[in-house]
Amino acid sequence: MTEPWVLLSKPLVPPYRDGTSVLVRNLLRRLPPAQPVVYFGDPSAPVRSHGDRVLPAAAMGWQPRALDKGVMLARLMSPGFVRHPIHAFFAANPSSSLVLGALQRLPRRRVVLHTLPASAGAEAIVRWLDRLDGVIVTSDHGRQRLVEAGLSEARVRRIYPGVELPRSTGEPLEQRRSVLFAGDLDPAVVERLVAVAGALARLPGWCLEIAARPKADRDAELRRRLEARLLPDIERGRVRLRGEVEDMPALLGRAAIQLYLADHARRKVDIPFALLEGMAAGVPVAVIDALPVAELWTLGERQGRQGCLRLSARDPRAAAEALAELATRPAELATLGAGARALVCEHFTADAMARQYQREHDEAS
Numbered sequence: 001m002t003e004p005w006v007l008l009s010k011p012l013v014p015p016y017r018d019g020t021s022v023l024v025r026n027l028l029r030r031l032p033p034a035q036p037v038v039y040f041g042d043p044s045a046p047v048r049s050h051g052d053r054v055l056p057a058a059a060m061g062w063q064p065r066a067l068d069k070g071v072m073l074a075r076l077m078s079p080g081f082v083r084h085p086i087h088a089f090f091a092a093n094p095s096s097s098l099v100l101g102a103l104q105r106l107p108r109r110r111v112v113l114h115t116l117p118a119s120a121g122a123e124a125i126v127r128w129l130d131r132l133d134g135v136i137v138t139s140d141h142g143r144q145r146l147v148e149a150g151l152s153e154a155r156v157r158r159i160y161p162g163v164e165l166p167r168s169t170g171e172p173l174e175q176r177r178s179v180l181f182a183g184d185l186d187p188a189v190v191e192r193l194v195a196v197a198g199a200l201a202r203l204p205g206w207c208l209e210i211a212a213r214p215k216a217d218r219d220a221e222l223r224r225r226l227e228a229r230l231l232p233d234i235e236r237g238r239v240r241l242r243g244e245v246e247d248m249p250a251l252l253g254r255a256a257i258q259l260y261l262a263d264h265a266r267r268k269v270d271i272p273f274a275l276l277e278g279m280a281a282g283v284p285v286a287v288i289d290a291l292p293v294a295e296l297w298t299l300g301e302r303q304g305r306q307g308c309l310r311l312s313a314r315d316p317r318a319a320a321e322a323l324a325e326l327a328t329r330p331a332e333l334a335t336l337g338a339g340a341r342a343l344v345c346e347h348f349t350a351d352a353m354a355r356q357y358q359r360e361h362d363e364a365s
Helices: 019-030 066-076 094-105 122-129 140-148 187-200 217-235 248-254 273-280 295-303 316-327 330-347 350-364
Strands: 006-012 038-041 053-056 086-089 112-116 134-137 156-158 178-182 207-211 239-242 255-260 285-288 308-311
Touching: 006 019, 006 066, 019 086, 019 273, 019 350, 066 094, 086 094, 094 112, 094 122, 112 350, 122 140, 134 140, 134 350, 140 156, 178 187, 178 248, 187 207, 187 217, 187 316, 207 248, 217 239, 248 255, 248 273, 255 273, 255 316, 273 285, 273 330, 285 295, 285 316, 295 308, 295 330, 308 316, 308 330, 316 330
Parallel strands: 006 038, 006 086, 038 053, 086 112, 112 134, 134 156, 178 207, 178 255, 207 239, 255 285, 285 308
Antiparallel strands: none
16 A cells, blocks of 8 residues: 655644645645645644644744754654655755755655745756656746756646635725735835835825735845835825735735736745735736746736736836726726636646646656
């Protein structure tokens, strides 16, 4: 009898704040119930109510410490787990690769797969990835970069992240007057948010909602800078600046448009979950024309189901003006919203993701 797969990630402990934990949780919920797995988390609050083995582990921060990884490594090298195949969900970095290499070889050879939720920087660890039994990335762009860096095409797969489809999509988009940015700050994003706030200020009743959770000391500095630049708009109620958000569905339910304003996907899943959850609820997205996130626009073009507005990466003012113009066209907003949901139904459901992962497990076992 084949041993259950170990899904190795940060402990699955609610609330699920980062993209990797959301990916593994969504996957676990949709894997076949008859095939139990092993994962780290809270045994008193399992993701599924049947069959799985939950190894006790406390919640970890954004960047797990080497000691935390060492404890997990030691557990999986103990006699009770040496035969279990392992599927790891870690960012691309040398320390994770060394851990997985040790798990693959010690104390005996076993199957190890590695999903890179965020492919940024993965080219630097190709020589380690090439030793594993398979690599999965979350965008076509990520796969192309790894192949160009020397990883065999046969060794790397792309599986898009998947979300659940909400039963209700809320009030009609044409009745909403909120533009939502939920993401990380960097200097270029700050400039683009300032430009968006300026463009929306000319539209009566419209509001820019900014949900930027702190992940590092640098984030606090950028938040202070953004707050100072937008203070008049904040005081007039045209901008709402938030930190950690407890109820993201409520924000999405008020949004007519959702923004992605970074020209990269560092520290995030290649196709971020916040965008996909909004699209699943019928909220169109406006994204900077930069991969991997702009893959959403490319997919829409290919399928004839556009749910995305592509914004200039070089000109913050032009990007903001294009966004404000879209906000004044309710019929186009409705069309893009329907296209966004259709695109998620076609490519980004949790069921589709789980079927593809199950196929990888079956082939590797």
